[in-house]
Amino acid sequence: MTHPVQPAGFDHIVLRVVDKEKMVAFYRDILGCPVDWDRPELGMTHVRVGSSLIDLVTVDGKLGRAGGSAPGVEGRNLDHFCLAVRPFDPQAIRAHLEAHGVTIVDEGDRYGAEGDGLSIYILDPEGNTVELKGPSESV
Secondary structure, X not given: OOOOOOEEEEEEEEEEEOOHHHHHHHHHHHOOOOEEEEEOOOOEEEEEEOOEEEEEEEOOOOOHHXXXXXXXXXXXXXXXXXXXXXXXXXXXXXXXXXXXXOOXXXXXXXXXXXXXXXXXXXXXXXXOEEEEEOOOOOO
């Protein structure tokens, strides 16, 4: 029997940032990661890393506020990480997670390195959010 969760690589990571312009400039100009999509309404800029993305999210923006304080002793910097899962069988994944006592904390279509696709969010044993992401409808 094939395991229902087969990570194929990272789709994206989300970094909470204080100075988004400085961080975008660093990743774009110093590390050569072009801007893929700027979303000021969310306080987020996606920068491309090969076939993956780094999402830079302002700590005071719509999404970043959910993480609490700015990165430091009292706040976390990494919001979550995302694993691209192939093949992606949502029913088999849900059943597998349930059988192991893992609660799904969120689910829905999300944008990632391959476009929009279904994502299932869970927590690891230490409370880190892990996104399991399916392919885009066009892949």
